[in-house]
Amino acid sequence: MSRTERARLAFVVFVVLFTQLLVYPGVDRLVEALGGAPTIDAGTAFLAVQLLAFVLFSAVWGAASDRAGRRVPFIVLGALGGTAAYLALVAAVATGIGDFRFALALRFVEGAFTIGAFSLAITMLMDLEGGHGRNMGAAGIAIGLGAALGAPVGGQLYEVGPLAPLVASAVLLALVAVVMATVPDRTPTDTDGIRAALAGLRERPELLLPFGFGFADRFTGGFFGIVGTFYFRETFDLSPGETGLVLACFFAPFALLQYPFGSLSDRIGRVVPIVAGSVGYGLAIIGVALAPSVAVAVAVLFVVGVLGALVAPATMALVTDMAAPDERGAAMGGFNIFGSLGFLGGILVGGGIASQFGFFAAFAVAAALEIGIVLVALPVLVRVVPDPTATFGTPE
Template sequence: MSRSERVRLAAVVFVVLFTQLLVYPGVDELVAALGAEPTIDAGTAFLGVQLAAFVLFSAVWGAVSDRAGRRIPFIVVGALGGATAYLTLVAAVVTDTGGFGLALALRFLEGAFTIGAFSLAITMLMDLDGGHGRNMGAAGIAIGAGAALGAPVGGQLYAVDPLAPLAVSSVLLVAVAGLTATLPDRTPTRGGGLRDVLAGVRRTPELLLPYAFGFADRFTAGFFGLVGTFYFRQAFDLDPAATGLVLACFFAPFALLQYPLGALSDRIGRVVPIVAGSVGYGAAIIGVGLAPTVTVAAAGMVLVGVLGALVAPATMALVTDMAAAGERGAAMGGFNIFGSLGFLGGILVGGGVAARYDFFTAFLVAGGLEALVVVVALPVLVRVVPDPTATFGNRA
């Protein structure tokens, strides 16, 4: 039963990430259709406001579902709310209502809903038996595959119409709601509310370690989503379709290797994959910024994807290892707060540095952050997990 549920929950995560990444390859064309100038600052605002909603509402969904002792109804509401926001945004453009300000408000609303579907689907995966690494590897495959396919498919949809990615997103989120409604609700215990996020960190301060690595990893994802898109389009004169394919060079290996590398962390522990992957990840990001041709840049993106797949499932599994069963919703909510802050930071900081300095400086900042987190966190990680091959197991 757990295997079937794992696949279906991973499908939910896939669709949410797929719809999120559909807009990235041609975000400059989309913001122009929404009434703004097609600049990196406008792209930063449109992508960043969604991530701001992720930050504000991720823990809310987790804590509320813990208190209610249920996940399924909240995932359904999150998916349907996101679909409604996307359809309303399309309608606003078609009827020439509200301008870019309304578009940003609706984008924020969409983010507030879809983070619920995303975060709680991952939390349900955490609740399953079968190995934390495998469960988080399944989530990682879904995340990577959604992003890998979302970018190139989104690029093709832009060739049809700048609003096509939004319309397709709404349809898919409705389908996600129907799929989720058929799942059994296996929430293990009731939590105590939103304050459990902070209370959980106080009881288990080592959670700040995977939170920090999650922040850095999502920072680079947000960075490539915005800065990478503008960089590839301007430096190599690519259209949205070609840009989507270059972005997929990162997300495809990131997706395909998540499950096996998540299972590997079940056997060898979390420390080595997290530390070794993060160091290489930062160096590879800087290498992409130095690439002289689009072919070399694409090869660099493949390497970034491989190293990212080494880090991501081990980091999420470490959260599961450390959190007690009845606190996993709040723990994953906290992880997603830090992750969403990282994604938002990658967009805001990366976009700001690229706009005010140059693209290579932005690549240095993104790659350097990964190295900095390793330097700061490694001594603490070694104290918390003195045996680098250890896993915490399922905590009651």
């Protein structure tokens, strides 16, 4: 196994996250171009339908690849399907075919395909030799960079036109298909898919702790994706390009600081970063809503990203600590399912509350969830968390 193989798989993970975030900064303009109203409800629907497909089809792709004993053809199919769906959205606008409901159906199809490329690329990283920490470190960097760069680049693409992020996404996913055709298929023959994840959770119910924290953290990611976009656009009258740069103040430190903070959790344990980071994270979310100016809001948003980076790698490492070596792939699969549900919840719940009760109420709910899970879980967390056993980012 070569380093380039790991890099190519990480590239796939990066592209899917990057293209997902491309549409966020100007989603109101995109929705309007697709025939919908430029409202938070329509934006919520467009972003949420992709996440719904992620949740529904992640396990389907995994089970199919396990049964076939191959992964590469499924990743190529997922990337090409996503490319076709993005191009179909562009064609629908160019030809005037269909309405916003048709666009939502195409968005669902796109999500159903691209989650296959994303989840199976991470699974292939898990399958590789060379150290679980190193392979997951590559996945974490790819996810972080995709999230950090997607919003600011997407904001600049919106300055070209509302469909530019869709065209860019189609091109990148087509490139993924080409790259994956050069990767050897090293699928193990003893995988059990989603059944293994459920069995592992029954045998180790304490995994619900990191799963719950992962849900809450990804909830806030989805929340900022939809509510943050409309909040900054409407409250401070920002353009999509400016909104993308503002969102980068959250996603950039969240991505770049995960490795050093993951290493910190190896030295001091998982409990302190998770508890202190989550409480501070929740308070900082409220701070964004109370900021009197865009400059103050950006500064607080940067703090939110830093605190998120403190929590996320410690939570993921906690999954590794709790699961037996031969259960880690299934355990991480369960963690990712809870994370996808959290991201979907952040979009649906955050967007719904903001639409019905205003932005401050939505920020308050997101903050309460982040802090509340600490208050509920802390007594159990202190009792069941093992000493750090797996060094973040290094081979075992």
